[in-house]
Structures are given as structure tokens and as C-alpha cells.
Amino acid sequence: MRIVLLGAPGSGKGTQAALMVERLGMPHISTGVLLRNAAKRGTELGLKAKSIIDQGELVPDDIMSDMIEERLSRDDVANGFILDGYPRNLAQAKSLDEMLERVGQPVDVAIQIDVGPEQIIKRLAGRAEQENRADDSEDIVGNRMRIYHEKTAPVIDYYAGRGLLTHVLGDGSVEDVLERILSVLNVDSLVS
Numbered sequence: 001m002r003i004v005l006l007g008a009p010g011s012g013k014g015t016q017a018a019l020m021v022e023r024l025g026m027p028h029i030s031t032g033v034l035l036r037n038a039a040k041r042g043t044e045l046g047l048k049a050k051s052i053i054d055q056g057e058l059v060p061d062d063i064m065s066d067m068i069e070e071r072l073s074r075d076d077v078a079n080g081f082i083l084d085g086y087p088r089n090l091a092q093a094k095s096l097d098e099m100l101e102r103v104g105q106p107v108d109v110a111i112q113i114d115v116g117p118e119q120i121i122k123r124l125a126g127r128a129e130q131e132n133r134a135d136d137s138e139d140i141v142g143n144r145m146r147i148y149h150e151k152t153a154p155v156i157d158y159y160a161g162r163g164l165l166t167h168v169l170g171d172g173s174v175e176d177v178l179e180r181i182l183s184v185l186n187v188d189s190l191v192s
């Protein structure tokens, strides 16, 4: 199964993807994690990306497209994957479709995790304290939310138009949200 997780910053994509990995046994591909790891390693790409991420802006599409193509070319995705953080705009959504169509492995489902703005601000403020991520500071979160509404929200309609979209309520405990996701995926029978 090839799953795309969608949702605003702080909606719980990364959190849920990590739990889904345990239950579904598929790799979790997070573009945020890939970029932050590249920044930690101090690669040219990583350092360039870090200054963009710290401002809450989107990293250019050509960089993201190369990064995701390389990741999706590895053997561990043969039986599916959970994609988190990509696509983040319409150009990336189309690029992903082209990439996956070339290998005959299209997206099966896009899951939009819905969480209200107040909850998101609270969660990211909590993470800012715990993880000290520059992009979780209050002013940068405002920019990320603006970009989300302008650039990423149209991706929801894109998948809806292709009949692949399903919404899941992201409020409540992480376990509750996970159960909702597993239920829309009809994978309850695989759960131990």
C-alpha cells in the first residue's frame, strides 16, 4: 500500500507515521526528517535547506523532487510506503504521480489529518520547548500556516479529484488518531 499523509504543520503526520510503521511494517519517508538529517550532516544541500526551513519556507521543488526520487528508488519501498511531508504543493503532487506512474506504483490513498488551528499552535509551542526547532517559534509557525493554506491545501483537492482522499480527525490522543487511520485503511485485521 502506498500512503500519502497530508495535514497542517503539527497535525500529527510524523507522529502517526512512526506508529503506522510499527503496525504496518512499511517504511516511513518524511521529507522533513530527510532535510533535517542532511542539515545535521552539513551537506551543501542540507545547509541550504536549513536556512529555508528555519524561515518556515518551502525548499525548492527541484531539490525535493531529486530527494524523493532517490528515496523511492530504494528496495525497501517495493511493498509500499508511508509518505509524510511530500507533496506540499501542486507541482510536487504532479511530479510524484509521474514518478510513481513510471514504475507502475501509483498512490493508493491520501489521508488528510484534520486539526484545528488552536490545537496546532499549542502542539507546536510544546515541541518548540522540547526539541528547540527554530521553525516551531511563534512567528515562524505563522508563516508555515500561511504557506500551508496557500500552497499545500490545494493538494487536498487534487487527491479528492482523483478519488484518493480520505479525512481523519486528528484531535484526541495519538492512539485514538492511529485507530481512526487504521480503520480507514481497513487494516484492523493486521493489528495484533
Ligand code: B4P
Pocket (backbone or CB within 6 Å): 008, 009, 010, 011, 012, 013, 014, 015, 016, 031, 032, 033, 035, 052, 053, 054, 056, 057, 058, 059, 060, 064, 084, 085, 086, 087, 088, 092, 123, 124, 126, 127, 135, 144, 170, 171, 172, 173, 174, 177
Ligand atoms: P515537517 O518535518 O514535515 O514538519 P511538520 O509539518 O511540523 O510535521 P511533523 O510531522 O514534524 O509534526 P507532527 O505533526 O507529527 O517539515 C518541516 C519543514 O521542512 C517544512 O516547513 C519545510 O520547510 C521543509 N519541507 C519538508 N517537506 C518539504 C517539501 N515536500 N517541500 C518543501 N519543503 C519541505 O507533530 C507536531 C507536534 O504535535 C509534536 O510535538 C507531537 O508530539 C504533537 N502531537 C502529534 N499528535 C498529537 C496528538 N494527537 N495530541 C497531542 N499532541 C500531538
